[in-house]
Amino acid sequence: MxxxxxxxxxxxxxxxxxxxxxxxxxxxxxxxxxxxxxxxxxxxxxxxxxxxxxxxxxxxxxxxxxxxxxxxxxxxxxxxxxxxxxxxxxxxxxxxxxxxxxxxxxxxxxxxxxxxxxxxxxxxxxxxxxxxxxxxxxxxxxxxFDSSSPSNTVVPEEFDTLTAREKDIFVLAARGLSNAEIASTEFLSEATVKTHISRVLGKLGLRDRVQLVVFAYENRLTD
Missing domain, CATH: 3.40.50.2300 (Response regulator)
Structure with missing residues (x-):
């Protein structure tokens, strides 16, 4: 049970x-x-x-x-x-x-x-x-969040540890797309997307997707 x-x-x-x-x-x-x-x-x-x-x-x-x-x-x-x-x-x-x-x-x-x-x-x-x-x-x-972030924000060093694929998925997740929507956009399985999200969170030291979105907006990484 x-x-x-x-x-x-x-x-x-x-x-x-x-x-x-x-x-x-x-x-x-x-x-x-x-x-x-x-x-x-x-x-x-x-x-x-x-x-x-x-x-x-x-x-x-x-x-x-x-x-x-x-x-x-x-x-x-x-x-x-x-x-x-x-x-x-x-x-x-x-x-x-x-x-x-x-x-x-x-x-x-x-x-x-x-x-x-x-x-x-x-x-x-x-x-x-x-x-x-x-x-x-x-x-x-x-x-x-976006308007409260300084305009000259420097990209955090840990963001550069992400692979190109992880950065793409990071941006899509930051825009609010679900795993299914990301999978469709990136031509991946949902399981693969979930794995990538977990790796992104781990590398950036974030707890969950809310923290990912906050990180993205505060550092102006949504584009």
């Missing part, structure tokens, strides 16, 4: 936490393992329960979701464990704080009023290694 996906929640609204706990617990492949009411408690909860995926509110008392995300991922790296995938939750369609959270290592963001089925699908998607971003905000979010 496949192990259930362990889910944690950090949010300062008790009613929202109760609703999410009930929603997650209703799914046979998910297990709700812990909750916290602020970022500091979130760090403690993550260390104690080791969730696979954490739903993280951005705006909370004591410590916000941005700092909590950074601390949780840093702690996971320090102990040599597998870091949790973190989905930040926001009430705003395009939230500058969400952009900062993604820079800090979050695997994506969703609106707090997103459809329950979409939220559950996002948990499974992120756990499988793919990023999730509120669809209506994707273009604007990464335009913000």
């Amino acid at each position: 496949t192990a259930r996906i362990r889910v944690g929640l950090v949010d300062d609204q008790a009613l929202f936490r109760t609703g999410i706990r009930m929603l997650v617990s209703s799914q046979p492949d998910l297990e709700f393992v812990g909750q916290a009411g602020n970022g500091v408690e979130g760090i403690e909860m993550a260390a104690e329960t080791l969730p696979d995926v954490i739903l993280m509110d951005i705006r909370m008392p004591v410590m916000d979701g941005i700092e909590s995300t950074r601390a949780i991922l840093a702690a996971a790296d320090a102990r040599g464990g597998t870091p949790p995938r973190i989905i930040v939750l926001t009430t705003f369609d395009l939230d500058e704080a969400a952009m900062r959270a993604i820079r800090g290592g979050a695997s994506g963001f969703l609106l707090k009023d997103t459809d329950p089925e979409f939220l559950l699908a996002a948990i499974r998607t992120v756990h499988a290694g793919t990023s999730v971003i509120a669809a209506s905000a994707t273009k604007e979010l990464f335009e913000n």
Whole structure:
């Protein structure tokens, strides 16, 4: 039997936490393992329960979701464990704080009023290694990354370690193409594309495709 996906929640609204706990617990492949009411408690909860995926509110008392995300991922790296995938939750369609959270290592963001089925699908998607971003905000979010990057950005040395094929796939992934779409464009199998993406992430020291997109926009490598 496949192990259930362990889910944690950090949010300062008790009613929202109760609703999410009930929603997650209703799914046979998910297990709700812990909750916290602020970022500091979130760090403690993550260390104690080791969730696979954490739903993280951005705006909370004591410590916000941005700092909590950074601390949780840093702690996971320090102990040599597998870091949790973190989905930040926001009430705003395009939230500058969400952009900062993604820079800090979050695997994506969703609106707090997103459809329950979409939220559950996002948990499974992120756990499988793919990023999730509120669809209506994707273009604007990464335009913000682009506009906030200096115009004289120097291409990082590690980018030059990629092969020509890996650079091509990097650019296509940065533009938001799926593995199937990249495979069709490059006349490769999806398995081969997945292997190339894994190698690209490894060479660039990136966690996932969200981090790849951020890296591409910050260094103006999308062309």
